[in-house]
Amino acid sequence: MAVKPTVSISVIRRLPRYYRFLGDLAKAGINRISSRELSERMGLTASQIRQDLNCFGGFGQQGYGYNVSSLREEIARILGLDNQLNTILIGVGNLGRAIVSHLDFGQRGFNLTAVFDNNPELCGTTIAGMTIMDPSMLEEYCSAHPTQVAILTIPRTAAEALSERLIQCGIRCFWNFSHYDFNLDYENVVVENVHLTDSLMTLGYRVNEYLRTQQTKTEE
Amino acid sequence: MAVKPTVSISVIRRLPRYYRFLGDLAKAGINRISSRELSERMGLTASQIRQDLNCFGGFGQQGYGYNVSSLREEIARILGLDNQLNTILIGVGNLGRAIVSHLDFGQRGFNLTAVFDNNPELCGTTIAGMTIMDPSMLEEYCSAHPTQVAILTIPRTAAEALSERLIQCGIRCFWNFSHYDFNLDYENVVVENVHLTDSLMTLGYRVNEYLRTQQTKTEE
DNA sequence: TAGATTGTTAATCGATTAACAATC
DNA sequence: TAGATTGTTAATCGATTAACAATC
Numbered sequence: 001m002a003v004k005p006t007v008s009i010s011v012i013r014r015l016p017r018y019y020r021f022l023g024d025l026a027k028a029g030i031n032r033i034s035s036r037e038l039s040e041r042m043g044l045t046a047s048q049i050r051q052d053l054n055c056f057g058g059f060g061q062q063g064y065g066y067n068v069s070s071l072r073e074e075i076a077r078i079l080g081l082d083n084q085l086n087t088i089l090i091g092v093g094n095l096g097r098a099i100v101s102h103l104d105f106g107q108r109g110f111n112l113t114a115v116f117d118n119n120p121e122l123c124g125t126t127i128a129g130m131t132i133m134d135p136s137m138l139e140e141y142c143s144a145h146p147t148q149v150a151i152l153t154i155p156r157t158a159a160e161a162l163s164e165r166l167i168q169c170g171i172r173c174f175w176n177f178s179h180y181d182f183n184l185d186y187e188n189v190v191v192e193n194v195h196l197t198d199s200l201m202t203l204g205y206r207v208n209e210y211l212r213t214q215q216t217k218t219e220e
Numbered sequence: 221m222a223v224k225p226t227v228s229i230s231v232i233r234r235l236p237r238y239y240r241f242l243g244d245l246a247k248a249g250i251n252r253i254s255s256r257e258l259s260e261r262m263g264l265t266a267s268q269i270r271q272d273l274n275c276f277g278g279f280g281q282q283g284y285g286y287n288v289s290s291l292r293e294e295i296a297r298i299l300g301l302d303n304q305l306n307t308i309l310i311g312v313g314n315l316g317r318a319i320v321s322h323l324d325f326g327q328r329g330f331n332l333t334a335v336f337d338n339n340p341e342l343c344g345t346t347i348a349g350m351t352i353m354d355p356s357m358l359e360e361y362c363s364a365h366p367t368q369v370a371i372l373t374i375p376r377t378a379a380e381a382l383s384e385r386l387i388q389c390g391i392r393c394f395w396n397f398s399h400y401d402f403n404l405d406y407e408n409v410v411v412e413n414v415h416l417t418d419s420l421m422t423l424g425y426r427v428n429e430y431l432r433t434q435q436t437k438t439e440e
Numbered sequence: 441t442a443g444a445t446t447g448t449t450a451a452t453c454g455a456t457t458a459a460c461a462a463t464c
Numbered sequence: 465t466a467g468a469t470t471g472t473t474a475a476t477c478g479a480t481t482a483a484c485a486a487t488c
Contacts, residue, residue, distance in 0.1 A: 045482090051480080105420075108420050108424060199412055201301075204328060282464045284470085
């Protein structure tokens, strides 16, 4: 079988947004849309939308456009929203708590099965129906319950200290909120980083740049 | 004065990471580094590092490399870490709480001055030394305290409902955790989006792709 | 059929990498 | 001075946009 050429990460990162917009359209009772109209609503070019979608197949129909709900289903399939990935979360601070309680993992293709925290006061208490476990239970838990993904809502030092054990537990995929760099220490891992501090600093640069342009305008 | 050509967002987004690595090096007592060695530590090319830095000036020295602490200071200056931007946060749920308590705004160029939440049970209580206010106080607060940035840790519907008022309050820059699309409704705004759900779904795609390659390997 | 809109190829644009002269 | 490494120009690569024939 021919190896399917991998789709670029830029395209993949746009898929969730398409999925969201298509959901909104469906909710609004719209069942047909052209790439041009979708592009106007989303602030993209129609070309880009057609190129993106055609990485995965021809989902539209000439002269008609795309069927909203069937395109949405196609994207759900591409993203693997039905394939429930067994997932654990480590670090039940405010951020971990926010993630456990506000994200609907089931709807996103994940099955959150266990949460860990090394705070003895938290261990044994429950969150979203799960009993918080001590990280010393990691190995035992993972050998009994094969796990594909770990969410790390812990500080960098804790992530560094745990990384080797998580790899030993067979986990290769991480949603990483810490500033620990998995990619540098392990090959053949999948890491999606969310670096809030980096995002904040990027915002800072852009705000200062914006304020400079405003100042210049006033001076003119 | 000639208009400085704006630096591409790809470069800007790498600056916080450079800043972090340079901090680590400084902490480790290293005070000199070449682009090649830094590139190996960070998993980039030396060319890219030199190109990135030279968007802002020649900070290195031929035959020597870069001075760690002075390069770090240059990047701090470029990011505007000294220029404290007055900032408010709206939505003191778990996510807002995590952000208020775990990010060091002062060190990142921001001055968090007020927090708002429409939950009557939270209003009047304090967090990080600030008394949580009702959003009805927004206009009054902003006219008394000029504010450049708003952090939105609220659901999409709440963000939609508040957007016009925030714009009226003179705020044009947003750290947006909601799924509301500012860019589509307002021009001349700076929006840094953090879409956790999108990030999670992107991870899902990548994990499934990874699992497929592993399966193929086993079959061979 | 005529009109609309896709799928896809070609052109453009921008970002990354390579190369090397300048220079510490 | 010789060696090392930058700053910068040129080459490559990839992503976005434009164009249009295919076709519903």
